Amino acid sequence: MSHRTYAGPVAPRTTDRLTQRPLPASAVRLDPAGHLGRWQALNAAATLPHSIEQLETSGVLPNLRRVVGESDAEYVGYMFADSDLYKTLEAIGWEIGRTGTTAFDAFLADSLALLTRVQDTDGYLNSYIQGTRPDDRFADLRWAHELYCYGHLIQAAVALHRGAGRDDFLALARRSADLLVRRFGPDGEAGYCGHPEVETALVELYRETGHEPYLATARRMVDERGQDLALLGPDRLGAHYFQDQAPVRESHEATGHAVRQLYLNAGVTDVWTEQGDDTLLAAMDAQWDSAHHQKMYVTGAMGSRHFDESFGDAYELPPDRAYAETCAAIADVHWSYRMLLAEGGSRYADAVERALLNAVAASVSADGRAFFYSNPLHLREGHREEENAPSRRTPWYSCACCPPNIARLVASLHAYVATADATSLRVHLFAAGEVDVPAHLGSGTLRISTAYPADGRVVVDVDGELAGALALRLPGWAQDVTASVDGAAPVAVGSMTVEDGYLVLPAGTRRVELDLPMPAVAVSAHPRVDAVRGSVALTRGPVVYCVEQADHLGGPSVEDVRLVPGAPVEVVAADGALPRLVAAGVAAATTGDALYRVGTGPADGEPVRLTAIPYAEWGNRTTGAMRVWIPLA
């Protein structure tokens, strides 16, 4: 365990506009036996080493070597393949901060040396352009992803600076960032990237270095956006694909490529954080509502369309053809956490939790070495496999943005657990572990004991002195919550102090036992979500469930099962794992071949016991149909 103090992935320099402020990432330590702590351990033991292996075999490292004559291989992969390396390096930065591991030191040394050799004297560094189109530097801002790659390079350098205390990557990244400032900064030409990402990275680099031109450059890119990508003219996918159809301040609907929109929003929120301008925050409020109240899957995934990996129209949320890219769910965690800092309010933490425990969690296999890129909520019987519409997780992808993105998020997960304001310490994610009390609120440590989300009991002990208030999130899904304070009898939280969706306990509290009842609950969607009409999703606490054929082998197809409305749903506990849900269902009566017929649907058929597993665990056994949304009998 490292004991260095280090900042996490969002470290605002200007905090006076913020409702909440991050704790140092080092202030939070997850218990490796807890739900999130186990995931971090798996990430460190499997996902991160696996990613490093894949960087070699997938061609990312050879792509860089060939620029300096150290490889004869052809360039392989998409033009933004460098970013796979950068995201992996970022994950290593957080991992070193978290554990002090030296396991990656040799890889870091090799990577730094290679990147240093490839980087041009002016700071330019991009294996695709340097290696295949050397005359095209910054010639195709719309598609070439150069600024996107610099963004990930910068974020890696910041993580390695914070987590590992390394100046070397930061110096390298600054040479590239300085090039961006000269070229696209306040004194440069107008220009911004077809794939937003560099905006948030430049703000973070400003935060880490105090060098204001980085912030000014990010701000300019945000301000310029919506000018049709520096007048490059129309694209087949439409300006909205690039969030370029209108200025940021006028774009109130989450639209176009989902990851682009969400990364942009993280950057815009960061610019607002450091510079103000409430027209930016107002746009972010509208964007957040659009994304979360009209365009979010129940799993927290976003992006409905395969065609252009985009948000669809409002309420266009097909479960079977959900694109639901892993990176979009990760991006929403990034952005919603920034909105939480900006405005407080448990809805933001609810969104982080929903995405994290469902969409993001589902993207990783049980062994941490295979991944979903898209995360559909319904896999049809007889489904034709495609790389981005699979029935099984894959070790890597031709477009491998997701796996190392998971690695960097999970390595920094602890940073999302708690924040503070002037008078209170707030816990957002319930995870077994420890949270250091920030100095302005006292001293010592919160000890959080919980099997959450397997169980809704969360015990927080204050080891030390908490001179400020302790605020615990009351999740939006939770009802009939009680809390026992300092050994007193449990009391309904409705009779206690609740602010912004948080139960607020006074200074001096020593122990809170929060009880979040977790019955299995059937959830329905807004009636305009036509694709799931007449169906419900089974949930328990923050966890979304699905029925999978693997639990119904020999029975009816899960394509044909129906849930009996109102029937009790049994929670079947499993040792050390999330419980399963078992409920009464029926198989739909067969209706013959006719695709259309006069009258309404079929009668119900034979009773069947339905077993539902957490959506995050689907696809780890035999393949077969899967569905989150279950029609009602």
Next chain:
Amino acid sequence: MSHRTYAGPVAPRTTDRLTQRPLPASAVRLDPAGHLGRWQALNAAATLPHSIEQLETSGVLPNLRRVVGESDAEYVGYMFADSDLYKTLEAIGWEIGRTGTTAFDAFLADSLALLTRVQDTDGYLNSYIQGTRPDDRFADLRWAHELYCYGHLIQAAVALHRGAGRDDFLALARRSADLLVRRFGPDGEAGYCGHPEVETALVELYRETGHEPYLATARRMVDERGQDLALLGPDRLGAHYFQDQAPVRESHEATGHAVRQLYLNAGVTDVWTEQGDDTLLAAMDAQWDSAHHQKMYVTGAMGSRHFDESFGDAYELPPDRAYAETCAAIADVHWSYRMLLAEGGSRYADAVERALLNAVAASVSADGRAFFYSNPLHLREGHREEENAPSRRTPWYSCACCPPNIARLVASLHAYVATADATSLRVHLFAAGEVDVPAHLGSGTLRISTAYPADGRVVVDVDGELAGALALRLPGWAQDVTASVDGAAPVAVGSMTVEDGYLVLPAGTRRVELDLPMPAVAVSAHPRVDAVRGSVALTRGPVVYCVEQADHLGGPSVEDVRLVPGAPVEVVAADGALPRLVAAGVAAATTGDALYRVGTGPADGEPVRLTAIPYAEWGNRTTGAMRVWIPLA
């Protein structure tokens, strides 16, 4: 009115395997006051001249001119742009046959001269390859669409030979076809096109010329398919996109790009027709069931996915993101008609009619000069416009395959009305007009009087002598059908002779009055069509209806309306047009912003009168939400 005898678009040379045989196209004349006849007149007066204009302005003709130095313009459009010209020429061929018009003679002369100048001495003719990649002849069979374009050239030449009696286009097309025979025929190399089309065209050219190598070449292409496009290796879209994942005989599921699959199936059915080999027909039977029992929209449209314009999985039929390309519906008319010839059975004519009166009809504006490329069944409120997901028809498209495809189909519509076998004359499509009795069944003419599909009364008078039986289709949607024969009292057709879904009347019949009751009927989809669960489509006879905001201005959004189950649906007749349907509905009660909530759907709200119009007529007024599938209250 021309009185030349000419064959229609499918003219089998070998008829002994067929259940039905086409009549000469000249044997059927549609009444220009009838539903289909009006469409033909509009096509001739508007769609066809409009298409000719667009060939100039969209760059199709300049593309050809630039090959021979007669234009300085850049090549414009997709690589298969030549086919827009060919489909327009085909439409002219049928139009001259139908009416004897000379209005297009100058255009024909110019086109022939231009094509003759561009065609190479070896028969090669392709403005994209000749004009932009002259060294790449037949180098990219998967994507270059060269054979596809030859297919349309051949079909144009055949139509102009049959309809206009012109040998000149046929000679030109044969020079190209002979090149294909040399290159890819029985003595040539293995090769087939990424976009099937040339197969059916080569069979038709064989039919028109009697030259067997054309047939043998088509047969070889069908036999070779499934070899991974002559070993070009994997494509991003997958071999199934090109129907190349398995040999034709083993491909029992309609899959991949819908137009490609359906064009291929037309060609395969043609090859079977001329050469036999029942393994081909067995594959077509399975394909037909897959397409029509699992992958067809209620409008007869096919192709569920925007991503790759493909059939989706079985029952994957989202109404909002229906791709439902016009060309796919046209292709299904082509193919299902060929299956009707092969096997008889009213189900094939039902499919032709469903596609024709709904999906294809919807693709043309009321003025015949604007078109849908994709034909969604649900347009959302606040929908973001895209070229292929529009709320209004467009005069032309960057990929303009559909408009001239409509022109050629509609100009030949009369050819689909009736067929004959050895002992009977069969009427498949009810359209006011005349059908000449073929010589082997007598003499004279059937006079068909009907306002169908506005009305279900169809009167057939025999003017002359019908020595064979008269068979009238009993549509799959029709119930309680009665017929009055030669003035007798109406009798339920169940008590008469019915074969293959046709009411069979004996030789000597003089007059039949068929009464197909047309109540408004609510239709539901197979329960695996998740996207329309709990919803019904209103239909009347063969016509599918939709609700459109234009009829509910000032009322609730048609996104939020519900149909009251079992409430009567009123049929409101309109003079000279299809009736509207009016039914009792309710507006859904508002449920607030929450996208997901515990429990099931909202209560019903205020009553509302719902007005439904034929789907074919949507989008001709103000824009706004539209939906075919209406949720039930």
